[in-house]
Amino acid sequence: MSETSPRLRAVLEDIPTYKPGKPAGTGGPAGYKLSSNENPYPPLPGVLESVTAAACSFNRYPDMACTGLMDELSERFGVPRDHLATGTGSVGVAQQLLQATSGPGDEVIYAWRSFEAYPIITRISGATPVQVPLTPGDVHDLDAMADAITDRTRLIFVCNPNNPTGTVVHREELERFLDRVPDDVLVVLDEAYREFIRDVRVPDGVELYRRRPNVCVLRTFSKAYGLAGLRVGFAIAHEPVAVALRKTAVPFGVSQLAQEAAIASLRAEDELLGRVGSLVGERSRVMDALRAQGWTVPETQANFVWLRLGERTMDFAAVCEQAGVVVRPFPGEGVRVTIGEAEGNDIFMKVAEGYPKEG
Numbered sequence: 225m226s227e228t229s230p231r232l233r234a235v236l237e238d239i240p241t242y243k244p245g246k247p248a249g250t251g252g253p254a255g256y257k258l259s260s261n262e263n264p265y266p267p268l269p270g271v272l273e274s275v276t277a278a279a280c281s282f283n284r285y286p287d288m289a290c291t292g293l294m295d296e297l298s299e300r301f302g303v304p305r306d307h308l309a310t311g312t313g314s315v316g317v318a319q320q321l322l323q324a325t326s327g328p329g330d331e332v333i334y335a336w337r338s339f340e341a342y343p344i345i346t347r348i349s350g351a352t353p354v355q356v357p358l359t360p361g362d363v364h365d366l367d368a369m370a371d372a373i374t375d376r377t378r379l380i381f382v383c384n385p386n387n388p389t390g391t392v393v394h395r396e397e398l399e400r401f402l403d404r405v406p407d408d409v410l411v412v413l414d415e416a417y418r419e420f421i422r423d424v425r426v427p428d429g430v431e432l433y434r435r436r437p438n439v440c441v442l443r444t445f446s447k448a449y450g451l452a453g454l455r456v457g458f459a460i461a462h463e464p465v466a467v468a469l470r471k472t473a474v475p476f477g478v479s480q481l482a483q484e485a486a487i488a489s490l491r492a493e494d495e496l497l498g499r500v501g502s503l504v505g506e507r508s509r510v511m512d513a514l515r516a517q518g519w520t521v522p523e524t525q526a527n528f529v530w531l532r533l534g535e536r537t538m539d540f541a542a543v544c545e546q547a548g549v550v551v552r553p554f555p556g557e558g559v560r561v562t563i564g565e566a567e568g569n570d571i572f573m574k575v576a577e578g579y580p581k582e583g
């Protein structure tokens with residue numbers, strides 16, 4: 225067989241396939257999907273309308289420059305249009321950033337455990353991943369990340385809040401870190417959960433970008449805005465980086481449906497952020513309950529909580545599924561549970577209550 229197989233790049237051998245969150249059971253008891261950090265609210269009627277209207281002309285290619293969306297984003301964030309780039313989800317944009325900066329022999333630094341797409345897209349680029357363990361409190365160890373910088377470092381991801389732990393880094397420590405990063409190394413602040421942050425000590429990456437040409441901010445419509453299925457995210461970065469993102473974009477990657485939905489969502493932002501507020505309320509309810517039950521849970525500023533269950537991770541996930549909620553296990557490490565509908569959260573809390581707190 226191997227003689228007839230086309231030759232594939234050797235780096236692919238080490239790349240794990242991205243594991244999507246398990247879907248909610250069809251037929252089985254697991255009716256709530258708390259495994260992918262999705263927004264449990266269905267699309268707003270107005271957003272749905274604009275998508276339906278756009279669907280009438282999907283025989284045409286989309287607007288490749290995303291003109292309307294760029295205008296909205298430029299206005300909303302107070303950044304020049306040429307500092308913006310869109311992509312197929314912010315994961316798509318992250319992959320483009322790697323294509324633009326990193327190749328064989330280069331190093332890419334990120335915390336671990338963090339977003340599971342980082343090792344995948346880093347290896348695809350051919351660059352070497354440099355994984356810096358989280359602190360014992362499951363927070364980015366920014367001092368250790370700065371210490372890990374070499375003259376081969378090309379890109380550093382800072383996931384704030386971090387997926388899957390929900391933990392954040394604060395303004396002072398992040399500024400101190402950025403001061404230590406050489407000007408020619410790109411720092412990518414992945415702020416996929418920005419809208420869920422209530423801790424005022426967490427800086428807005430867009431403010432940091434304004435004063436630092438080597439900082440790029442990633443945002444997405446997938447989480448707070450509820451457009452995960454439409455694939456649209458964006459970067460805010462200074463011109464050389466934004467230009468590189470336009471060069472590395474898959475032509476027509478962002479569909480017209482996604483563009484229209486994103487525009488309509490920005491215009492309905494008050495309502496959508498109201499929903500985010502309700503989810504943040506649910507998050508407090510879940511966190512308070514878990515702590516009252518005796519769990520040690522890191523402070524989360526995202527739409528999920530992290531239980532470090534170690535060897536009991538898969539067992540806990542199975543018990544959850546039996547009870548009717550699908551969670552996201554990372555074998556040997558822990559379980560990430562998305563804050564979803566109150567009913568789903570209730571089931572999760574009930575499982576957690578009855579589960580032994582120590583291994």
Ligand SMILES: *Cc1c(COP(=O)(O)O)cnc(C)c1O
Pocket residue numbers: 261312313314315316339383387414416443444445446447452455456457
């Ligand atoms: C969900 C998520 C994203 C966004 O993914 P999309 O491709 O925009 O759907 C990016 N970064 C992190 C850390 C995430 O958890």
